Amino acid sequence: MILTPSVPYSDRMPSRPPDGDDSRQPGPSPSPRDLIRIDHLRKVFGDGTPNELLALDDVSCSIQEGDFVSIVGPSGCGKSTLLRILAGLLDYSDGSVTLDGAPVQGTRRDIGVVFQNPVLLPWRTILDNVLLPAEVLGLDMNAARVRARALLAMVRLEGFENRLPSQLSGGMQQRASIARALLHDPRILLMDEPFGALDAMTREQMNLELQRIWTESRKTIVLITHSIPEAVFLGDVVLVMTARPGALRRVVPIDLPRPRTMALTATPEFGERAQEIRAFFNHAGSFD
Ligand SMILES: Nc1ncnc2c1ncn2[C@@H]1O[C@H](COP(=O)(O)OP(=O)(O)O)[C@@H](O)[C@H]1O
Ligand SMILES: [Mg+2]
Numbered sequence: 001m002i003l004t005p006s007v008p009y010s011d012r013m014p015s016r017p018p019d020g021d022d023s024r025q026p027g028p029s030p031s032p033r034d035l036i037r038i039d040h041l042r043k044v045f046g047d048g049t050p051n052e053l054l055a056l057d058d059v060s061c062s063i064q065e066g067d068f069v070s071i072v073g074p075s076g077c078g079k080s081t082l083l084r085i086l087a088g089l090l091d092y093s094d095g096s097v098t099l100d101g102a103p104v105q106g107t108r109r110d111i112g113v114v115f116q117n118p119v120l121l122p123w124r125t126i127l128d129n130v131l132l133p134a135e136v137l138g139l140d141m142n143a144a145r146v147r148a149r150a151l152l153a154m155v156r157l158e159g160f161e162n163r164l165p166s167q168l169s170g171g172m173q174q175r176a177s178i179a180r181a182l183l184h185d186p187r188i189l190l191m192d193e194p195f196g197a198l199d200a201m202t203r204e205q206m207n208l209e210l211q212r213i214w215t216e217s218r219k220t221i222v223l224i225t226h227s228i229p230e231a232v233f234l235g236d237v238v239l240v241m242t243a244r245p246g247a248l249r250r251v252v253p254i255d256l257p258r259p260r261t262m263a264l265t266a267t268p269e270f271g272e273r274a275q276e277i278r279a280f281f282n283h284a285g286s287f288d
Contacts, residue, residue, distance in 0.1 A: 035100060035188070035220055036063040036086065042094035043081055055081045057245035059095070065187070068214055068221045070235030070254075072228055072277060078246025079224045083192045086222065087113050099188075109137065112181035112219075114191040118173040120165040120180075126152065127161040130180045137184055144183065151179040154216060155209065171202040175209065182217060191223045195230070204262055207233050211259060232273045233260055240277055250280055 043056040055078045063069050073079050084090035085097060088107045097104045099111075120129045127148055134144035152161055155175035157168075165173055174194060181189060194210075195203045207230055214221050214234075225231050231238045232254055240250040254273055256264060264270050 033064050034062040035065040035067075036222075037098045037101075038062070038082075038086075038095070039097075040095035041082075041085065041092055041097060043078070043085065043090075044093045047093060054245040056085075056092075057247050059246065059248050061239060061248055061251075063220060063222065065220055066218060068234055068236045069223070070231035070238045071222065071224045071241060071248075072226070072231040072238055073241030073246065074243050074281070075226070077241045077243050079241060080192050082241075082246065083113075083190050083222070083224055087111055087190050089113075109184055110187045112184070112186035112189045114174075114177055114181045114189065114194045116193040116196045118165070118170075118177035120173055120176060122165055125162050125164060126157060126168065126176050129165065129176060130183055133180060133183045139184065147185075148179065148183060151182055152176070154213060155179045169202070170198055171206055174198065174206065178210075178213065182213075182219070186219070188220045188222070189217075191221065193224055193226060196226060203227075203230070208262070210234060215259065228274050228277050229265060229270075232256075232270060232277070233265060238273075238277060240280055250277075252276055 038059055038061050041056055041059040042054075045051075045053045045055055059078075059082065071079055071082070081090065085092050086104065088104050088111065099108070120126075121132070124132075127145075130148040130152060131141070131144055133139075134141060134148075149158075149161065152158060155178055157172060157175055157179065160168060160172065160176075165176070168176065178189075178194070195206045198206060210221075210223075211234060221234075223231070223234055232252075235254050237254060238252040239248050240252065241247065242249045252273060256269060256273070
């Protein structure tokens with residue numbers, strides 16, 4: 001896990017545009033260690049139709065192996081679009097997205113995705129839900145079962161393997177969906193507002209859990225969230241997106257020590273980072 005990338009984010013992508021220039025795009029400079037590179041990415045829905053919509057415009061950034069990257073932005077700014085493109089679930093119109101130097105085309109085994117809704121199959125037990133990717137990918141089921149049980153223990157669902165989803169709380173269901181996303185041992189975990197449907201207390205608990213899971217599993221995580229405190233609490237860096245057409249407008253490195261505790265959120269250091277992001281949105285006039 002790289003807590004402090006040897007090439008700091010601030011060198012690769014300026015955290016602040018020069019005074020008075022809020023329109024400047026963070027532009028990456030080439031680095032051989034980049035795991036994910038997004039260059040001048042553009043996404044137009046309904047190209048050439050009367051309903052044509054520019055969802056992402058000239059998005060560029062790079063992510064290194066082991067990073068925890070939070071992406072925060074207002075509703076409708078293209079966060080899910082960006083994540084679906086990264087996951088290979090959606091084509092893009094222009095620019096490039098590469099993983100280890102190879103273009104992302106279609107879904108890949110080295111990526112796991114967690115959505116806002118856990119989407120567990122209600123008739124299958126928790127264990128069988130977690131095993132689903134092994135069936136789809138044709139993995140060795142005995143080995144997958146051992147791994148599924150270990151992952152369920154990691155997300156603290158030991159003893160719930162044979163329960164049905166309806167017998168678990170929302171937070172427990174989301175933990176099961178994280179275990180499912182990790183079953184095939186992907187290098188990258190993409191998470192789209194995974195805790196958006198949870199109450200505030202459960203959400204804090206899940207933030208702590210996710211930090212622990214990241215530390216134990218050593219994955220590269222890209223977390224999309226509406227919540228500035230969540231983005232700051234979890235991220236090595238927060239990428240700030242602006243309203244449609246979505247663009248990455250600011251990179252805020254979060255150089256706070258780990259493991260982070262909830263007490264950290266009450267410190268001036270934490271407040272300063274959150275305020276920097278909040279002030280940016282207030283200035284840009286867009287946040288919900
Ligand atoms: N499949 C689609 N077809 C047409 N427009 C879409 C589609 N998916 C998303 N959009 C539009 O693209 C914009 C960005 O959507 P989305 O990425 O879901 O935003 P966010 O996740 O930030 O809330 C929105 O205006 C949305 O209506
Ligand atoms: Mg979304």
